Amino acid sequence: MAHSTTLQPNAASAAYVDAPRxxxxxxxxxxxxxxxxKLMMWFFLLSxxxxxxxxxxxYGLIRHKHGVFTGEAKDFFFSTAHWPIPEKVxxxxxxxxxxxxxxxxxxxxxxxxxxxxxxxxxxVEAGHRMDKADVQKxxxxxxxxxxxxxxxxxxxxxxxxxxTEAGTRMADGTIFHGANLTMNQYGPxxxxxxxFFITGFHGTHVFSGICLLVWCFIATTNGTxxxxxxxxxxxxxxxxxHFVDLVWVFVFTFFYLV
Amino acid sequence: xxxxxxxxxxEYTGEIAKPNTAWIWKTFWIxxxxxxxxxxxxxxxxxxxxxTLRNTIFIVMTILKAFFIVGEFMHxxxxxxxxxxxxxVPTALLVWLVVALVTEGSYVGEVLSHMxxx
Numbered sequence: 001m002a003h004s005t006t007l008q009p010n011a012a013s014a015a016y017v018d019a020p021r022x023x024x025x026x027x028x029x030x031x032x033x034x035x036x037x038k039l040m041m042w043f044f045l046l047s048x049x050x051x052x053x054x055x056x057x058x059y060g061l062i063r064h065k066h067g068v069f070t071g072e073a074k075d076f077f078f079s080t081a082h083w084p085i086p087e088k089v090x091x092x093x094x095x096x097x098x099x100x101x102x103x104x105x106x107x108x109x110x111x112x113x114x115x116x117x118x119x120x121x122x123x124v125e126a127g128h129r130m131d132k133a134d135v136q137k138x139x140x141x142x143x144x145x146x147x148x149x150x151x152x153x154x155x156x157x158x159x160x161x162x163x164t165e166a167g168t169r170m171a172d173g174t175i176f177h178g179a180n181l182t183m184n185q186y187g188p189x190x191x192x193x194x195x196f197f198i199t200g201f202h203g204t205h206v207f208s209g210i211c212l213l214v215w216c217f218i219a220t221t222n223g224t225x226x227x228x229x230x231x232x233x234x235x236x237x238x239x240x241x242h243f244v245d246l247v248w249v250f251v252f253t254f255f256y257l258v
Numbered sequence: 259x260x261x262x263x264x265x266x267x268x269e270y271t272g273e274i275a276k277p278n279t280a281w282i283w284k285t286f287w288i289x290x291x292x293x294x295x296x297x298x299x300x301x302x303x304x305x306x307x308x309x310t311l312r313n314t315i316f317i318v319m320t321i322l323k324a325f326f327i328v329g330e331f332m333h334x335x336x337x338x339x340x341x342x343x344x345x346x347v348p349t350a351l352l353v354w355l356v357v358a359l360v361t362e363g364s365y366v367g368e369v370l371s372h373m374x375x376x
Binding site for chain 2: 032033034039042046049050053056057058060061062063064065066067070071072073087102103107110111114117118120121122125126129130131134238239242243245246249250253257258
């Protein structure tokens with residue numbers, strides 16, 4: 001069925017049909033000297049960059065729409081009248097209840113993600129050398145670091161949602177602890193909304209990345225890439241994983257530092 | 259990947275080369291040092307008067323980190339020039355978007371506080 005409809009020269013022999021076509025107009029050229037898969041991954045990541053760019057731009061607009069706390073950092077208090085100082089919100093660490101450790105846990109998460117990026121690039125490097133055992137080893141490390149990161153994020157969300165014991169007195173006179181999509185103890189409601197959406201969307205990306213890496217590990221173990229003659233799939237998943245790390249670099253700066 | 263001399267099918271039987279990872283660890287240490295410097299600045303430049311300068315430093319450092327992640331880890335620095343520009347030029351539009359909407363945000367906040375608080 002397929003042969004009767006595909007374009008082929010009249011005098012085509014069976015051998016000609018089976019041979020790969022490498023001419024310019026047969027798709028033999030690689031634009032940008034990059035393979036189809038890698039190029040498409042780059043274009044996907046570019047579109048994803050615009051999605052995250054839209055999130056962070058919305059964050060910038062909404063933050064500038066709200067008032068700024070003008071006093072010294074030590075006098076800071078939670079209020080819907082001004083945007084919270086991030087280090088006053090994110091100052092908890094698992095197992096150290098009640099200790100003020102500004103940004104310590106997010107520092108830990110950032111380090112974990114940088115480590116996962118390094119182990120990922122080591123897996124790609126091992127793939128270039130056709131070293132199956134090394135690819136497996138570094139993929140496992142990357143999966144481990146990715147899982148630690150996403151668990152840390154789950155803990156941070158839990159803490160953010162449950163809030164501190166003191167809570168904040170709301171406009172109706174009641175004390176509110178933690179945060180949801182319409183109310184939070186930390187400041188304007190939109191602050192919590194942006195936290196949930198931006199870190200949530202990033203966490204979803206990390207989760208997808210872990211799923212892809214687990215699949216890559218299974219395929220490597222089964223020898224799929226070895227039979228194929230190259231480990232390009234690890235490179236493509238690697239591009240995605242580094243992009244997720246890159247997004248965290250921006251989220252870290254604009255949500256936690258600035 | 260065409261550079262590989264690996265067989266098309268079957269188990270790979272060739273010699274496995276020694277790992278070449280010095281550049282990876284170099285990039286790693288650069289990222290760690292920049293991140294550590296960011297924390298140092300976050301806790302030492304706390305005066306409200308220095309906020310603009312501090313945030314400018316943060317943004318420059320973030321772009322520097324992005325350069326190393328995209329350039330080295332994602333290998334973009336070693337791709338052909340046309341691919342580098344294909345990726346970088348569209349993201350430049352984001353810079354304009356951020357500047358435009360952050361300015362707009364300040365204006366919206368000002369209008370709201372003048373219209374409804376007096």
